[in-house]
Amino acid sequence: MDRSIYNLWELAFPKSNPKGETFLTLSLLTLALGAAPALFAESIDVANHSFEDDVLSGTNNNSGSTPPSGWSVNGPANAGYLNFTQSGLSPRPDESTQNAFSNTGDFFQELTGNNVEANKQYTVTVDVGDRDDVDFTNAGSVVEFRLGVGQTFGANLLRPVSETNPVPDGDFQTWQTWTAVFRTGSTLEATGNLRVELVNGGGLQPQFDNVRVEVVGAPSLSTIREVYVRNPSFEADYAMGGETFAFAASHESRTPHGWINGGTSDPGLLNHEQFPTISAPPDGTAANLHMNQGGLLYQVLGETLTADTTYTLQANLGWRSDTAASGTFLPELKLGTGTATGLNLLTANSDSNPDPAPGEWVTWTHTFETGANPTNLDDPLRIELHAAGA
Secondary structure (H helix, E strand, O other): OOOEEEEOOOOOOOOOOOOOOOOOOOOOOOOOEOOOOHHHOEEEOOOOOOOOOOOOOOOOOEOOOOOOOOOEEEOOOOEEEEEHHHOOOOOOOOOOOEEEEEEOOEEEEEEEEEEOOOOEEEEEEEEEEOOOOOOOOOOOOOOEEEEEEOOOOOOOEOOEEEEEOOOOOOOOOOEEEEEEEEEOOOOOOOOOEEEEEEEOOOOEEEEEEEEEEEEEEOOOEOOOOOOOOOOOOOOHHHHOOHHHOOOOOOEEEOOOOOOEEOOOOOOEEEEOOOOOOOOOOOOOOOEEEEEOOOEEEEEEEEEEOOOOOEEEEEEEEEEOOOOOOOOOEEEEEEEEEOOOOOOOEOOOOEEEOOOOOOOOEEEEEEEEEOOOOOOOOOOEEEEEEEEEEO
């Protein structure tokens, strides 16, 4: 059976006005936002943000499965808080003594009295660490920080426009600061109190401390920029696993972090170093996505469709060295709006669909222009990857 292998190491959406000005494809995972002076940033109160309210002392060095005050836990797993002086962990970034930990459970908190507002930019900042004696995560789990609306975990999530999450390399024995940025437009998809979520993703005892949420008026975006795509090179599941995680043999069925599986066949991740019929992707990373016929993977982005804009969508496509593409197996790369696949698709005004030889990679490029009055203005952008064919 033919198999198409996408490696989206570059998904670029530079924008320009329609006056014939040139535009550049910028570097990966960069969203150039107009800077807002820190003076205008407003802190949103997070209850027990540094997990110090419930004091642990003596030999009582952790709370077991009791969550910290002000926080709830999603899932049945052990998640609580601990005192590093009794637990063999590195000191806290703020020189405090306690932090939260999780064994696959997810922390969340409704930020009462702080309703989501239109035309705002929210930033969630969290210090992240690991135990000195335990790897950061396991089994390819992915830690992330989310912002939603209402009381229910996982509901009405805002889509990030940028994330900074330096991945520990196995037993890194230190703390790093992670951020996730979210923007709201003129129309809100849900109303109510904001909710912050610290998502473990199934890992083993990542540590959390100093949870901060700030809001500013949504700054202007640069005319030419890259729209943020989550996990574009499909490395997140592999990289966050530390030294304990490797794909089973050479590949496994898995929906990559940040993407949604909407097809009739399961997508998967490959490690080209263990799969001899796959050459190294152009970006030189270890992992890439593979899909069989009927596969569909998509992602709804944090930015919305704008008028008088040029979008350039790029992806790398490869084939196995032991098989060639058949005439009925046609991979497709699409751009649309909204959350439903197959609807509101933009028509490319130019495209490049080179056919890779067996064992080779090529770059696909599609360009779209919206004009002055596009249909579905201000709806969220959506990328679709298809492995079409009979």
